[in-house]
Amino acid sequence: MFAITEANSRAFEAFAQRNVRPDGRSPFDHEDPPTEEERAEWRLWVTTVFLPNIRTMRDLVVTHADLLRESEMPPILLKLCAHVSGYEITAARWAQGRYDQHQSVVSFPSQELADYAREGFTALKAAQGRLLGRRSAG
Secondary structure, three states: OHHHHHHHHHHHHHHHHHOOOOOOOOOOOOOOOOOHHHHHHHHHHHHHHHHHHHHHHHHHHHHOHHHOOOOOOOHHHHHHHHHHHHHHHHHHHHHOOOOOOOOOOOOOOHHHHHHHHHHHHHHHHHHHHHHHHHHHHO
């Protein structure tokens, strides 16, 4: 989860740097709506990079929920799953030639998810180190 979260974050940063407006803001955080060219570029990135990445994240959560440390599904992971579903309907509209929507109905919990994945990975590696250290000492 940590690797795909980091890869997605870096890809988004690259997209944002390449597609910034002259005033330094995103076309989607602007009083002037995105141009058709900007929306087309966003759709390309979403369908080829971001949606496959977030689907992978969602699939990891769903197929490996038994490996979670928590006894209940963390809300951040539920929000991730909802975000993916929201983008799937948006992408389905695009496939029909309907371009009136360009985002998921549920916002992506970018920083919170990155923190969760990093903390989980760090804890896992620490536990792994302790186990390997005990094994080699015995």
